[in-house]
Amino acid sequence: MTGNCDNKCEKDQRMNNFEYYNPTRIVFGAGMIAELGRLVPDDAKVLLTYGGGSIKRNGVYAQCMEALKMVEVLEFGGIPPNPTYEVCMRAVDLCRREGITFCLAVGGGSVLDGTKFIAAAVPFEGDPWLFLEKRGEVVPKDALPIGCVLTLPATGSEMNPFAVISKEATREKRAFDSELIQPRFSILDPKTTMSLPRKQVRNGIVDAFVHVCEQYITYPVNTPLQDRQAQAVLKVLIEEGPKTLTDPFDYDARANVMWAATSALNRHLQVGVVQDWSTHMIGHELTAFYGIAHAESLAIVLPVRWRLDKKRKGRKLSQYAREVWGVEPTKKDEEAADEAIDKTVTFFNSLGMPTRLADYGIDARECAQKVRARFNERGSAFGEHGDIDGNRAAEILLQC
C-alpha cells in the first residue's frame, strides 16, 4: 500500500450526510423471553428456527414454547454456523408449504442470518441467491416478519438489516441487506449466554470488537461523537469480555458484553463516518475456503491490514491508542499506532484467540493466491479508499 493520504481523504474532512433507521424493538434482561407472547402476533403461524440444538439443553427452547403456547409453532433446526443457502432453501420450501407467516430465530448470528435469508426468499419468485450475487440490483420486495431470541452476543444481526450467507456448492460467502429483513423485535436475556462454550464467547467478543474497528479505524471526517461512542464499545469489550470467560455466571459482565455487541453493529456507530470492511471481505474468503470461524478469520486479518496501511489510518490508530489503550499522549503518532496494534493482538491472544494463519495449518502463499484469484475474477475492491483489490488482499494474507 502506498503511504500518503490520497486526494479523497484530503477532501472529505466533513461528516458525511447519512440516513439512519433502526426500528427493531429491543427487549433486554433476565426473564424477558416470557414477553414473546406479547411480541408475536396472536394469529401468526410461526417457524421457530435454531441451530445445533443447544437451546433444547439449556432451557431456552422450553421458555420460548411456554411463552408461545397460544400460537401455532413449527420448527426448523440444524442451521449451521455460516448458514448455507442449501440448508436455508429447505426451510423456504417448508414455509411455502405450511403457509408460515412469522419467523422466530432462536440462537446466534448464524441462525438469525439464515432466518433473514429465509424470510426474504419465501415470497421471492426466482433464485434468492441473486440477493447476494447481485446485491443492490436484485433486492427483496417483501419478506416474512422476523423476531429473534438471541443467545450469543457477537454479530449485531439482532438489530441490523444485514445477513451473510454461504453457498456450499461454490464455496462462497456473501452478504446482503434490506430494511425488510431487520428483526421486528429481539429479546436479549444475558442469562441465556451463560452456558455458551468458551470458544463461542471468545469469538463473540472479537467479532464485536472488529465490527467497531471497521467503522472507526479509517480516516477522520470530524465526528467526535461517533469516535467516542466507538471507543466506549471497545473499552467495554476489553474490560467486561474477559470477566465472562473467568466467571461464566457474572450477570453484569454478560449483560454489558451483550449490549456492547449489539451496539457495535446497530448502525449508530457508522452514521456520518468513513467505513472500511476490508478485513471482513478478506475474512469471508478464509471462512469460505478453509472453514475457520468468522471471528477467527477477522483476528488474523485485522492486525496486518492495519500494519500495511498505517500511514493512511495513522490519525485514527493513534487516537485509538490514546483513548482506548491509554498510550501516553506524548508518544509520536506512528509509535502510538504500533503500540495499539500490538495491544490489540495481545488482547485477542489473552482471550485464547489465535491471530496467525499458521495456527490453523493454512499456507499463507496458497491462501493469498486463492483469494487474489477470486477478488480479481469478481473485480471487487474494498476499504475506505476502495483500493483493497485482489493484489492488495494477497499482500495482506502473505503477512498473516
Add this chain to the structure above:
Amino acid sequence: MTGNCDNKCEKDQRMNNFEYYNPTRIVFGAGMIAELGRLVPDDAKVLLTYGGGSIKRNGVYAQCMEALKMVEVLEFGGIPPNPTYEVCMRAVDLCRREGITFCLAVGGGSVLDGTKFIAAAVPFEGDPWLFLEKRGEVVPKDALPIGCVLTLPATGSEMNPFAVISKEATREKRAFDSELIQPRFSILDPKTTMSLPRKQVRNGIVDAFVHVCEQYITYPVNTPLQDRQAQAVLKVLIEEGPKTLTDPFDYDARANVMWAATSALNRHLQVGVVQDWSTHMIGHELTAFYGIAHAESLAIVLPVRWRLDKKRKGRKLSQYAREVWGVEPTKKDEEAADEAIDKTVTFFNSLGMPTRLADYGIDARECAQKVRARFNERGSAFGEHGDIDGNRAAEILLQC
C-alpha cells in the same frame, strides 16, 4: 436531603431490564430537506406547522415548499415557545375541518412538541389535555403521522416519543409520551441552525447537556457502556458547543452539536440505567410561573439539585468529574464532585447562561412557596429515589 444511600440504591446494583424502540428515520446533512418529497406520502394532505416565522426569512420554508410541490400543504404558524394547549387546539380544529392526514413540524422542540399534541388530539374524542393531566391513564389510541424538519438542536423531541405542553389558563406545564407521536422521520440539516439567535444556541446546548445529566448523574447499576456514551455526548457539547457561538458558520461544529443534541435524548442513553428528571420537573414550574425559558430553568436548578444530594449521587458525580472534566483520579470523591459541579456552572456561564434565580429578578422564597404548594397539591415526587417532593423542591429552590 439525607446523606446515606438508602436501601433501594444498595439493592439495585444490576442493570435494569429495558425495552428500547426507536423507529424514527433520521435524514442528516446539508441539503437533505430536498428529501421531503420522498419521505411524505404522495397522497398526504399536509399541515405544515411552525413557530414565530423565522423559517420564512432563512430559506427553510422555501426549501420545504419546493420539495413538497406535488403534495397539498396547509400551514399553521405561531406555535409559541412552551407550546400551549390553547394554540394547539386551534390547529386541531383546522386539521379536523380540512381532513389533514399528515403533520410536518418545521422548527425546534416547541413546534415539534405542539405538533405531537395536535397529532394525537385530532382523532381523540374528549379533552386531549387528559393525556397530560392523567398521563399513563388516558393515552392516545391513534395519531396522525408526524414528520419533522428540525432547525434548533436542543430538546431531542425529533427522535423520541415525548412532548411537553403548557396550559395558559392554569399556568401548568406537563409532559406526556406515546409511541404514536414519535416522528416517522426527522430531517436534520446543520445549515438551518446557522441563523439562530445566540440565545437559542446557548439554550440548546444547555438543554441537551442537562438531558444527559438527568439520565447519568444518579446512582450506578453497573452500566459502563451507557455511562461512557453519556460522557461522550457531554464532552462533545463542551468542546463543540462554544465553537457554534464563536463562528456561527462552522459546519462541522453545527453538525456535531446537532447530532449530540439528538443523541442526548433519543432514549439510547437511558436503557438499563436509573434516571432522575427532578431538575426538569422543578424547572417546568419555573417556566410555568415565571415564563423563563426551559434551558434557563434547568441551568438554575441542576447545580443546587446536585449540591444538596452530593452523597447519594457521589459515585456518578466523581466519575463525571474525572471522565468528563479531567479531574485528577487521585482526588477524593467528594472534592471531585464539588469540582465537577463548579466546572458545570462555569461552563454554563461561559456560554452566557445565568444560573441564579436572582438573575431573572425572581425571589427564591416566593418561588419555593409556589412550587411547594403545587407539588404538594398534586402529591407528586420525583428523582431517582422518588423522594423529591414539594418540601425538597422548596429546599432546592431556596438555594437557587
